[in-house]
Amino acid sequence: AVSETEKIKGVSVKVGKTKFSCTFTLVNDGAAVVLSDSKVACTPNKPTKKKVNNFAVSTDKANYKLSFKINPEQLTSATIELKTVTCDPGFTRVCPSGAAGACPGDMFNFCPYHGSPPDAADTWACACLPTRMLELDVYEGINPLGECHGECVCLSGSVQAIMSKQKPAFHGPGDMPSYCNN
16 A cells, blocks of 8 residues: 655644644545554643644645644544645646555656656655646656656656657667766
8 A cells, every 4th residue: 555644843733722833744545544654743741631623734735634632642533635736728737656656546657767666655746847848758758857857757647648659760868868967
């Protein structure tokens, strides 16, 4: 199973008259929060035995609803709603490759320079890139993030057809240029 961890630090949580500063470490499998691997840590450590229900916290990747106890800390329930980046016409969504090349359902994994997908997921936020430039990069076998990027990326399935376009007889090198210092 592919999992992703997000750490959210310094979140202000007010319970009664006490204001806590909490750090959430949230592990998800793409569909749900994995409670057994997730945790919350709050300061100060008094008062004890406080409860928080349906606390909303948001990141670039997801919206979470969390219920937890403070002093001692325990995450009791959590829901996740993943955010999807939608792109304007003429732009195509590009996301980080998940562990072992996992991509969202409407996307495919693209590894430039005959690379292999990573063992661990990359953590940058999805972006929208100009479709025509992305098509040219994919056709040439280079990363749409830049010629010197060797990492695998997830691309919108709408550009997958460009991968089977016939290439001319004299096609450029399949290795990363030497000036990239990789």
